[in-house]
Amino acid sequence: MTELPLYRTGIDPGxxxxxxxxxxxxxxxxxxxxxxxxxxxxxxxxxxxxxxGCTLYTLELHIHYLHEVKSTDEIAVQTTILDFDRKxxxxxxxxxxxxxxxxxxxVDMMLLHVHQGATxxxxxxxxxxxxxxxxxxxxxxxxxVFGPASRKIELKRR
Amino acid sequence: MTELPLYRTGIDPGxxxxxxxxxxxxxxxxxxxxxxxxxxxxxxxxxxxxxxGCTLYTLELHIHYLHEVKSTDEIAVQTTILDFDRKxxxxxxxxxxxxxxxxxxxVDMMLLHVHQGATxxxxxxxxxxxxxxxxxxxxxxxxxVFGPASRKIELKRR
Numbered sequence: 001m002t003e004l005p006l007y008r009t010g011i012d013p014g015x016x017x018x019x020x021x022x023x024x025x026x027x028x029x030x031x032x033x034x035x036x037x038x039x040x041x042x043x044x045x046x047x048x049x050x051x052x053g054c055t056l057y058t059l060e061l062h063i064h065y066l067h068e069v070k071s072t073d074e075i076a077v078q079t080t081i082l083d084f085d086r087k088x089x090x091x092x093x094x095x096x097x098x099x100x101x102x103x104x105x106x107v108d109m110m111l112l113h114v115h116q117g118a119t120x121x122x123x124x125x126x127x128x129x130x131x132x133x134x135x136x137x138x139x140x141x142x143x144x145v146f147g148p149a150s151r152k153i154e155l156k157r158r
Numbered sequence: 159m160t161e162l163p164l165y166r167t168g169i170d171p172g173x174x175x176x177x178x179x180x181x182x183x184x185x186x187x188x189x190x191x192x193x194x195x196x197x198x199x200x201x202x203x204x205x206x207x208x209x210x211g212c213t214l215y216t217l218e219l220h221i222h223y224l225h226e227v228k229s230t231d232e233i234a235v236q237t238t239i240l241d242f243d244r245k246x247x248x249x250x251x252x253x254x255x256x257x258x259x260x261x262x263x264x265v266d267m268m269l270l271h272v273h274q275g276a277t278x279x280x281x282x283x284x285x286x287x288x289x290x291x292x293x294x295x296x297x298x299x300x301x302x303v304f305g306p307a308s309r310k311i312e313l314k315r316r
Contacts, residue, residue, distance in 0.1 A: 018213075020274075024186065028187075028219075032175075032183040049176065057177070060222055061182060061186075062219070062220040063219045063220075065218065084313070088313060090311060110311050151308065152307065152309050153218050153220060153248060153268050154241070
């Protein structure tokens with residue numbers, strides 16, 4: 001496995017807002033479901049969570065909204081392992097759609113491997129998961145072609 | 159009006175994920191609903207949108223997840239007008255909850271005033287909306303006490 005599989009989804013009619021397009025928050029829900037699939041592929045699936053009490057928590061998330069998404073669109077999400085360390089995972093997602101020539105959105109996020117319990121605490125990834133992350137990171141599309149990445153949001157006077 | 163009213167919400171049971179806490183994406187949905195209320199207060203409400211064909215689009219969104227939110231929590235969202243120009247609005251949201259001493263999350267986002275139509279195009283805020291934004295910005299809590307703000311997400315080796 002050198003690349004994560006695409007996550008594909010249609011658009012639930014309830015996700016369309018008064019502007020007639022996908023409500024901003026539901027880009028985030030699509031990312032969240034895509035990350036669930038990534039967890040399954042990494043071996044951080046429901047059985048792992050049950051057995052170890054460990055899971056991933058989201059620390060930070062940044063979305064660039066590049067195009068409107070309509071109710072008839074089907075979205076494909078490519079997740080890329082941008083970086084990781086003992087406990088943290090920096091992942092990027094790019095949303096594409098056959099109607100558009102370039103991405104509908106790009107997302108990057110920081111995730112933390114956590115042991116849940118009375119007091120959740122960060123925990124190192126198991127060796128087999130770290131090995132998978134290493135292969136995925138090595139084959140990752142470079143940041144330069146991933147699309148706009150997280151940054152400080154501010155108005156620059158023109 | 160020198161400060162925007164708090165947006166308050168309970169937690170829908172369907173928003174809780176397999177980790178037993180508020181799924182990351184639903185922090186974004188709460189922000190989205192809070193911004194809808196802000197639009198009503200600014201005069202960018204449904205009647206305005208119907209009359210002018212103008213609305214707000216989200217360009218960028220960054221969430222810092224600072225504490226888990228549980229199904230029994232009630233969240234209050236304070237939105238702050240951090241900055242604005244002719245067409246764009248930089249807003250921040252802080253999530254608080256009576257169970258916690260400090261914010262559960264901070265969010266900042268860039269919004270664009272858009273005239274919808276065959277091809278949506280950015281449009282200047284009407285003068286009365288700009289005047290309200292000026293008052294709100296002048297009275298805004300400073301960035302320093304707002305909480306963590308958007309930034310480049312990256313792993314810094316320790």
